[in-house]
Amino acid sequence: LLMTPALGFFYGGLVRSKNALNTMMMSFVALGAVGIAWAFIGYSFAFSAGGKYLGDLSYLFLKGVGLDVRTGTTIPHVLFFCFQGTFAIITAALISGAIVERMRFGAYVVFLVLWGIFVYGPVAHWVWGGGFLGGMGALDFAGGTVVHVNAGVAALVAAMVLGPRKDFARQAIIPHNVPFVLLGAGLLWFGWFGFNAGSAVAANASAALAFTTTMMAPGATLMVWTLLDFMRGGKATAVGGATAIVVGLVAVTPAAGYISPMSAIILGGIAAIPSYFGLLIRARTRLDDSLDVVAAHGLGGTVGAILTGVFAQKTWNGGLGDGLIAGNGHQVVVQIMAVGSTII
Numbered sequence: 001l002l003m004t005p006a007l008g009f010f011y012g013g014l015v016r017s018k019n020a021l022n023t024m025m026m027s028f029v030a031l032g033a034v035g036i037a038w039a040f041i042g043y044s045f046a047f048s049a050g051g052k053y054l055g056d057l058s059y060l061f062l063k064g065v066g067l068d069v070r071t072g073t074t075i076p077h078v079l080f081f082c083f084q085g086t087f088a089i090i091t092a093a094l095i096s097g098a099i100v101e102r103m104r105f106g107a108y109v110v111f112l113v114l115w116g117i118f119v120y121g122p123v124a125h126w127v128w129g130g131g132f133l134g135g136m137g138a139l140d141f142a143g144g145t146v147v148h149v150n151a152g153v154a155a156l157v158a159a160m161v162l163g164p165r166k167d168f169a170r171q172a173i174i175p176h177n178v179p180f181v182l183l184g185a186g187l188l189w190f191g192w193f194g195f196n197a198g199s200a201v202a203a204n205a206s207a208a209l210a211f212t213t214t215m216m217a218p219g220a221t222l223m224v225w226t227l228l229d230f231m232r233g234g235k236a237t238a239v240g241g242a243t244a245i246v247v248g249l250v251a252v253t254p255a256a257g258y259i260s261p262m263s264a265i266i267l268g269g270i271a272a273i274p275s276y277f278g279l280l281i282r283a284r285t286r287l288d289d290s291l292d293v294v295a296a297h298g299l300g301g302t303v304g305a306i307l308t309g310v311f312a313q314k315t316w317n318g319g320l321g322d323g324l325i326a327g328n329g330h331q332v333v334v335q336i337m338a339v340g341s342t343i344i
Contacts, residue, residue, distance in 0.1 A: 002091045002299070003191035010184025010242070011097050011183040014291050017176040019101045021093045026108060027040055033091045034116040035111050038085045045121030047084065055125045073201045083198065088124070091147045092116045097291035098155035102165050115154065124152050138338035139312055141210065142199035144254025144305040145342045152298020153343045155289060159291055160294035164288035178238050185242035189218060192249045196256040209316065210256035214249065217268030221248030224272035247275045247296050251304035255311060263311040302339050309335035 008027035010022045033041075044059035059065055062081065070077040092112045099108070120294070126133040127140050140146060167173070175181060196214040200207035225244030226236045240250035251271035252264055259267065278295035 001031075001086050001089075001191075003188055003195060004028070004093055005087075006089070006184045006187030006191055007090060008184070009180045011100065011291055012186060013095065013177040013180025013182075013184060014097075014175045014239070015100055016173060016199070020176060020180075022105065023096070023100045025105070026100065027093045029031060029105075029109055030089045030093035030112055032091045033112045035085055037113045037116050038088045039081075042088055042117050042121045043081050043084065045117065046088075046124035047081075047129045049130065049163050052130075052135065053126065054122050054131075055129055065284070071124070073146060080201070083201075083328055087143060087147060087195075088116055088120050090162070091120055091143070091151050094147075094151035094293060095155045095158055097293040098159040098289045099104065099162050100290045102162060102288075111158075116322055119154065120146075120150065126341065127338070128129050133341060135340045136337065137331070137334050139335065140254045140305065140338065141256055141257040141308075142196045142253045144250075144301045144308065148253060148297040148301025149305065149339055149342045150248045152294050152296075152301055154292035156287075156298060159287055159289045159294075164286060165290070168288045169286070175239060181239055181242045184247045189245055189249060192253075196253055201258060204255045209261075212261045213252050213256050213264035216261045217264040218245045218248030218270075219251035220265040220268030221245065221251065221272045224269045225276055228272065228276050238290060243279075243296060244276075247271055247300040250297055250300035253301070254305045255308040258308060258312040260311075260313060260316045267304065267307050267311055271300055274303055275299045306332060306335050307340050309333075 002194035008024040011027060014184060015023045018062055039062055041057070043065070044057050045055045045063070048055035048058040050056040052219060062078075065077050065079060065081050067076045069075065070080045073080055092115055095115070096108070122131075124146050127146050133140075133145070135175055138145070164178045165173075193211055197207045197211035200210055222241055222244045225240055225247070229236050229240050241258060248268040248271060251267060255264070255267060275295050278299045279292050281288055282292060282295055287294075309328075312331060
């Protein structure tokens, strides 16, 4: 839950001062708009039995979501509903970074509600709710496809539909408050421990591993990104460092509970490269993805999801575990299919 206000600070600092409050509210309003829609119908679409592609309406308006332990977990069903609701909220809010400074607030709220119900709900069902991607064996520990690829491709489409800002590419658009960006990145990293480690839905070894990989991967991304900045411009930048942290967090999300800490460091370092150059390439186009959601979340999530198939290990107990590269070709193909399905 803390990640959504943190995202508001991250995004709010990156825009011009005249648009800061509006941009921050685009994250905050998701707490209400998407949260309530999740309770009404979104959760049922995502986590009720249903079929391979969509849940049914058995949990409509939280019918049957009570204090009993949810099947497959050790926690009350209503708590599982709340935890998963925080994922739906921030996933929808992520999209706002691509369309800031040019979308009416009322229209944006309507979009959030509809997208949360009709896009996020079904995709969550595909992977986590008994749908076809989960049945195919796709690995997504905490939301590489469901959250980041999903939001990244939505951001791309939204930016293309809305078109660029009136003054895009005509004048330099400078972040108005870089300390806000750093604060947002720091709080996101803190919140991400709940996001990834919490996805074990228990205080167990899987959660401990996910916590550790969530610590290691962004550190590697930060170092590689900083090195790339030095090689390209001779200095490191605060906005670049903050962006690197987010990219590393995004990339390790699908792999968090499946890979060793050393593999997480390698994964985080690799993930810096496509996102870094993706951001540079985007800047040379007419695509006004204002805060580079596609490069950070779309590319970062895609790289992380595919590398999950490379580095996933059946067991781990120190060091490099059962081998540095313990994944297999079949799993990589499944991961690519999961990414492709989400994009479509």
